[in-house]
Amino acid sequence: MRFFYHFGNYLMLLQRVFKKPESGSLFRESFVRSCWDIGIGSAGIVAIVSLFTGMVTTVQTAYQLVASFIPKSTIGAIVSDSSILELAPTIMTLVLAGKIGSNIASEIGTMKVSEQIDALEVMGVNSASFLILPKICAALIMIPLLVVFAEILCLVGGMLVGDITGILTSDEFIQGARSTFMPFTFYFSMIKAFTYSFFIASVASYQGYNITGGAREVGEASTKAVVYCCVIILLSDYILAQLLL
Amino acid sequence: MIELKNIRKSFGDQEVLKGISATFMPGKVNMIIGASGSGKSVLMKTMVGLIVPTSGEVLLNGQNFYLLEDEAKKEIREKIGMLFQGSALFSSMSVEENVILPLKMFSNRSKSEMLDRVNTVLERVGLSGNNRKFPSELSGGMQKRVGIARAIVLNPSYLFCDEPNSGLDPLTSIKIDALIQEITQEFNIATVVNTHDMNSVMEIGDYILFAHNGEKAWEGNKTDILLSDNPILNQFVFATQFLQEFKSARSKKL
Numbered sequence: 001m002r003f004f005y006h007f008g009n010y011l012m013l014l015q016r017v018f019k020k021p022e023s024g025s026l027f028r029e030s031f032v033r034s035c036w037d038i039g040i041g042s043a044g045i046v047a048i049v050s051l052f053t054g055m056v057t058t059v060q061t062a063y064q065l066v067a068s069f070i071p072k073s074t075i076g077a078i079v080s081d082s083s084i085l086e087l088a089p090t091i092m093t094l095v096l097a098g099k100i101g102s103n104i105a106s107e108i109g110t111m112k113v114s115e116q117i118d119a120l121e122v123m124g125v126n127s128a129s130f131l132i133l134p135k136i137c138a139a140l141i142m143i144p145l146l147v148v149f150a151e152i153l154c155l156v157g158g159m160l161v162g163d164i165t166g167i168l169t170s171d172e173f174i175q176g177a178r179s180t181f182m183p184f185t186f187y188f189s190m191i192k193a194f195t196y197s198f199f200i201a202s203v204a205s206y207q208g209y210n211i212t213g214g215a216r217e218v219g220e221a222s223t224k225a226v227v228y229c230c231v232i233i234l235l236s237d238y239i240l241a242q243l244l245l
Numbered sequence: 246m247i248e249l250k251n252i253r254k255s256f257g258d259q260e261v262l263k264g265i266s267a268t269f270m271p272g273k274v275n276m277i278i279g280a281s282g283s284g285k286s287v288l289m290k291t292m293v294g295l296i297v298p299t300s301g302e303v304l305l306n307g308q309n310f311y312l313l314e315d316e317a318k319k320e321i322r323e324k325i326g327m328l329f330q331g332s333a334l335f336s337s338m339s340v341e342e343n344v345i346l347p348l349k350m351f352s353n354r355s356k357s358e359m360l361d362r363v364n365t366v367l368e369r370v371g372l373s374g375n376n377r378k379f380p381s382e383l384s385g386g387m388q389k390r391v392g393i394a395r396a397i398v399l400n401p402s403y404l405f406c407d408e409p410n411s412g413l414d415p416l417t418s419i420k421i422d423a424l425i426q427e428i429t430q431e432f433n434i435a436t437v438v439n440t441h442d443m444n445s446v447m448e449i450g451d452y453i454l455f456a457h458n459g460e461k462a463w464e465g466n467k468t469d470i471l472l473s474d475n476p477i478l479n480q481f482v483f484a485t486q487f488l489q490e491f492k493s494a495r496s497k498k499l
Contacts, residue, residue, distance in 0.1 A: 023350050026350070116333050118295055119329060119333040123346075
């Protein structure tokens, strides 16, 4: 029953969020700030995680492909497909759910407990739209860009470590990656990225917006936001794979 | 003018407001006093539209707020200014950005006109030259002043102050009280103040409503308080031996 209560409340919040902003200039300011926080603020962690993910995938794939009749370029094909299809869009958004989700939930939650949201409501401002819409829009743009960035760095990391350790040359890696590449794989990763980014921003905002209490509840909401975002990402990963592949 | 007619509010089985009626006049500092849990914060939140009453009417200049269409409600909200207990300033915004926000939201003024207005109200609350500072760089009293500046920037008809003196030292409290009183009279605003602070009540309270257990237990002005024989009110207001002696001395004088 609690699930339906929260799901209903979540839909009602979204209904308030997707209303025309009261002030275009304030929306733009908030949108740009959110883009900066979500995009530039997460680029470092995305770079580190994706580089190492690509490197480890190359080493582990080479370790498992011991048969001499399998061409080395196969490693490039496997690393590239798994990076684009799963590692960058799903693993990276799980990392981003931790960083961005907790950030959004605690920011909005702190505003709630310190009566800043009440102050907006008293002014006659649609606080849901004012606070959450710029974050959802920014996430829908920046997270897919971060996923593309992660895909590139996964491949670069895999290729570099293959070359440096002598597992396979860069040419073999690129040849393998190109031989199995299908544009749909990339489109599919973008569908995933858009879906997950919407859930990360909206679910985390819902958790923050509905806090009652104080600092302890802000912490709890932040943790819940990350856990729910991760579960929803994994669930929608399965549903999208089942529907689209 | 703000009129409350038989306001009731329940949360589940618990009735927090039990039929409160009152009238708050413009140009007067109207105070709601009462112990913690007496329902005064809920009462104020019903007046500003943050909590919908279970029954009863909130009339702002004769219009029932809760029966208005969204657009009309929005127009009324623009005439409401509120100072929150913790000031509720936006921590990521500077003083100027906090005060200019309602203007950006609801007025069609040019940027220079908005800045002029911001500077005028900041000067009025004694904070000229602090435009670029952030709330974290201000003292509690200064934050309250910014809160007041933000509340009056749109020339409101109604000003609500929730515990304006909480967390402030006595001297700063007196200054904030004086500011609230001056602004109320200067702009002919119907001001409603929620407070525990009896110094404020005795200094600036033109009309006082005493809430007890969700009911209006007493109403009057600051002179009436000294003469009242309402035992619940006396227990709340003159809680210490010193205050009881003060009351009997003043009563004799009056």
